[in-house]
């Protein structure tokens with residue numbers, strides 16, 4: 104792999120996820136913080152109009168507008184479709200100076216700590232993730248949805264990934280999580296710099312990877328209305344094992360609904376506020392131990 108020449112830090116892809124949006128603002132107010140590295144760093148506020156309005160998006164979810172055929176489709180002209188095309192123009196492969204790495208900053212109402220969300224298992228990303236989770240126990244690593252035909256912003260680069268931090272409410276700045284995310288970004292930038300020097304740090308072996316299995320929706324009636332909430336036993340229990348028979352939901356009349364699968368799973372994004380409209384109560388993942396080949 105070649106040297107890393109350009110890195111993009113994107114925040115506020117969802118306008119009401121303030122941690123990333125204000126980190127981008129901070130780096131723009133105080134550019135010296137990210138000037139010392141041996142590569143160029145671009146900062147981008149993903150969805151400025153939604154950020155101003157304090158909303159996730161204006162017309163459509165920006166982070167689902169990056170499918171390459173949609174980016175080519177001139178009839179798609181919503182605010183987020185246009186913004187996705189602008190961002191792809193700046194960061195994407197068609198540009199001579201395409202970025203080598205994209206760090207897309209998000210926050211979640213789920214108890215995800217500092218989660219690295221990978222869209223592929225590129226060896227470079229696995230090594231970086233193994234290093235980050237080895238030095239910081241708050242860091243968890245997930246591989247969510249297969250990258251082929253991905254509509255996520257991070258998919259504009261092979262070395263694109265998401266940092267999800269939480270729990271934090273939408274439209275809220277939490278200084279503790281803000282500082283932890285900021286430190287994580289500096290650790291990542293230091294790692295990239297060391298990579299350019301041919302000196303990447305020792306890696307933790309094996310890497311614990313939470314691999315996407317399925318989306319789980321809320322129980323609903325025939326009209327699509329939610330009939331149960333996340334069971335209190337699993338609220339904020341992201342990354343904890345859920346065993347067959349464990350309570351999953353609590354109906355409005357107080358009855359527990361158990362997990363009926365046959366294997367232990369590790370739910371993540373439990374009770375993410377933005378996923379109610381997507382019909383997602385949580386994601387089930389499988390916990391895997393991946394051995395990482397030495398540098």
Ligand SMILES: [Zn+2]
Pocket residue numbers: 116117120208209210
């Ligand atoms: Zn987000």
